[in-house]
Amino acid sequence: MSPFTSRTxxxxxxxxxxxxxxxxxxxxxxxxxxxxxxxxxxxAVLPAARGRQLITVDPVIYGRHFDNDVAPRAVGEKLxxxxxxxxxxxxxxxxxxxxALTLDGRTSLAWLENFYRGLAACARRYRVAIVGGDxxxxxxxxxxxxxxxxxxxxxxxxxxxxxxxGDALYVTGLLGGSLRSGHHFKFTPRLDEGAWLxxxxxxxxxxxxxxxxxxxxxxxxxxGTKAALTATALPxxxxxxVRAALTDGEDYELLFAVAAGTDHAAFTRAWRKKFPRTxxxxxxxxxxxxxxxxxxxxxxxxxxxxxx
Amino acid sequence: MSPFTSRTxxxxxxxxxxxxxxxxxxxxxxxxxxxxxxxxxxxAVLPAARGRQLITVDPVIYGRHFDNDVAPRAVGEKLxxxxxxxxxxxxxxxxxxxxALTLDGRTSLAWLENFYRGLAACARRYRVAIVGGDxxxxxxxxxxxxxxxxxxxxxxxxxxxxxxxGDALYVTGLLGGSLRSGHHFKFTPRLDEGAWLxxxxxxxxxxxxxxxxxxxxxxxxxxGTKAALTATALPxxxxxxVRAALTDGEDYELLFAVAAGTDHAAFTRAWRKKFPRTxxxxxxxxxxxxxxxxxxxxxxxxxxxxxx
Numbered sequence: 160m161s162p163f164t165s166r167t168x169x170x171x172x173x174x175x176x177x178x179x180x181x182x183x184x185x186x187x188x189x190x191x192x193x194x195x196x197x198x199x200x201x202x203a204v205l206p207a208a209r210g211r212q213l214i215t216v217d218p219v220i221y222g223r224h225f226d227n228d229v230a231p232r233a234v235g236e237k238l239x240x241x242x243x244x245x246x247x248x249x250x251x252x253x254x255x256x257x258x259a260l261t262l263d264g265r266t267s268l269a270w271l272e273n274f275y276r277g278l279a280a281c282a283r284r285y286r287v288a289i290v291g292g293d294x295x296x297x298x299x300x301x302x303x304x305x306x307x308x309x310x311x312x313x314x315x316x317x318x319x320x321x322x323x324x325g326d327a328l329y330v331t332g333l334l335g336g337s338l339r340s341g342h343h344f345k346f347t348p349r350l351d352e353g354a355w356l357x358x359x360x361x362x363x364x365x366x367x368x369x370x371x372x373x374x375x376x377x378x379x380x381x382x383g384t385k386a387a388l389t390a391t392a393l394p395x396x397x398x399x400x401v402r403a404a405l406t407d408g409e410d411y412e413l414l415f416a417v418a419a420g421t422d423h424a425a426f427t428r429a430w431r432k433k434f435p436r437t438x439x440x441x442x443x444x445x446x447x448x449x450x451x452x453x454x455x456x457x458x459x460x461x462x463x464x465x466x467x
Numbered sequence: 468m469s470p471f472t473s474r475t476x477x478x479x480x481x482x483x484x485x486x487x488x489x490x491x492x493x494x495x496x497x498x499x500x501x502x503x504x505x506x507x508x509x510x511a512v513l514p515a516a517r518g519r520q521l522i523t524v525d526p527v528i529y530g531r532h533f534d535n536d537v538a539p540r541a542v543g544e545k546l547x548x549x550x551x552x553x554x555x556x557x558x559x560x561x562x563x564x565x566x567a568l569t570l571d572g573r574t575s576l577a578w579l580e581n582f583y584r585g586l587a588a589c590a591r592r593y594r595v596a597i598v599g600g601d602x603x604x605x606x607x608x609x610x611x612x613x614x615x616x617x618x619x620x621x622x623x624x625x626x627x628x629x630x631x632x633g634d635a636l637y638v639t640g641l642l643g644g645s646l647r648s649g650h651h652f653k654f655t656p657r658l659d660e661g662a663w664l665x666x667x668x669x670x671x672x673x674x675x676x677x678x679x680x681x682x683x684x685x686x687x688x689x690x691g692t693k694a695a696l697t698a699t700a701l702p703x704x705x706x707x708x709v710r711a712a713l714t715d716g717e718d719y720e721l722l723f724a725v726a727a728g729t730d731h732a733a734f735t736r737a738w739r740k741k742f743p744r745t746x747x748x749x750x751x752x753x754x755x756x757x758x759x760x761x762x763x764x765x766x767x768x769x770x771x772x773x774x775x
Contacts, residue, residue, distance in 0.1 A: 201553040202522060214510055
């Protein structure tokens with residue numbers, strides 16, 4: 160569905176800001192708490208939070224993250240899930256979100272309603288309160304940026320740093336072909352898995368895969384080591400290949416390092432018991448010197464932002 | 468200064484994402500704390516906050532909130548100050564911000580550096596930690612959306628609701644001609660004033676003026692009352708007129724209601740002692756029936772978003 164309409168009566172400009180904000184509150188329904196904890200004042204008030212918080216921000220932009228082929232409900236859902244995936248990667252649970260929307264005046268009300276209904280359904284499912292936002296108008300743009308707040312699920316927050324030489328590399332789910340298969344908007348953020356992993360002290364570092372394993376892996380790789388990956392161990396989505404699994408991006412799976420010396424069989428058994436339906440693959444190790452059989456990652460590049 | 472360059476070597480696409488993030492950390496300098504409390508992981512970690520928090524989000528978009536005539540440092544500063552003004556309107560103090568950036572690949576590095584240096588200088592001045600963000604690429608867009616977190620300055624958070632019939636209306640500073648005079652990027656957010664007002668129990672409701680007094684006033688006006696404004700009492704910027712003061716917008720001044728029965732002379736004296744350099748004007752009252760001498764606000768409309 161195109162976000163634009165040529166009929167002014169069906170566009171956001173037919174409503175104007177005040178009525179549009181009213182419509183958005185209706186569309187969000189119970190996903191948006193009442194003032195002062197929700198939409199309607201200069202700021203939203205957040206109830207006191209215990210302990211540390213987590214914060215992340217990610218957008219969806221027409222022409223970049225979605226096009227006319229994606230249903231608007233799926234766009235709203237994807238916006239929240241991209242952020243949830245970042246939170247999962249540190250073992251967090253979501254609490255609150257605010258949304259900055261930029262719309263062309265010709266944006267279709269039907270498109271926008273479905274975008275918000277998709278966002279609201281997803282927010283209810285993951286218990287995220289949409290507490291505020293902003294709407295700006297700009298020609299030719301339909302974009303939304305969501306800031307998500309969360310809390311650690313336990314005592315531990317897992318960072319990208321912390322892995323060491325000898326640690327094993329694991330990945331959840333399947334990699335590659337995300338756009339082709341529709342995974343990029345159908346995926347389930349790995350919140351439960353992330354929370355469980357954060358409470359296992361043998362998990363030393365973690366991140367989510369958004370730009371492709373080959374590129375994202377650099378952030379996890381400790382100085383002085385290399386990631387020795389085994390091609391046959393990669394959990395490749397049916398219809399994809401090694402290159403796609405390494406470079407396609409938008410996988411929204413967790414990549415993590417498990418301490419050297421861990422009883423991997425026991426770790427995997429514990430995982431299977433807890434998450435019988437989420438695939439787990441041990442794909443390699445961090446080593447000082449690459450063995451001849453390891454994949455040469457220099458041949459592969461993940462999604463490069465801002466490169467012509 | 469135009470945000471775009473035709474020389475690829477001078478553009479963000481010449482750097483690519485990883486180097487660009489490194490450059491942004493340098494440009495932000497001490498305004499961005501080290502990981503895990505800053506840029507560089509899936510989420511940023513926020514230290515535990517005591518009590519309630521405030522959250523707001525506002526963007527700046529090329530072609531809408533700035534153009535080639537505004538210096539990029541001023542754009543960065545304006546982005547943060549717009550949000551600080553929202554916080555001031557509830558009596559809050561800022562703590563933390565995250566930034567979602569959308570850039571065309573041809574965005575000039577020089578423009579972006581100055582944007583960030585302006586943002587960083589402003590963040591240091593107001594003690595805001597820029598803890599994270601996101602960079603997305605989209606053709607023809609240069610836009611930044613900032614989410615600001617804050618805390619109440621005292622026990623009280625002042626909302627837009629709470630005014631009653633008989634309350635007096637006050638406004639800080641001067642109104643009108645914000646764009647023409649450059650006030651829209653030179654303004655000082657009224658954080659000190661907002662904090663002081665929030666701790667005065669006679670101040671019943673407050674907001675900041677961003678879309679023009681005539682429009683914004685609706686949000687403060689209690690049901691069943693009307694705002695009786697005196698034209699001669701309006702603090703009009705030199706070179707502006709009543710219409711400009713009511714409708715231009717981007718004033719970023721505080722508008723608030725003071726309880727009926729207050730000793731206004733004493734209130735004004737206390738203000739002058741505390742803020743000798745910030746003008747304060749009593750511009751009218753909330754009444755049940757408009758007196759003939761009052762301004763007829765139906766003739767004036769503030770800035771209407773999303774109207775063609």
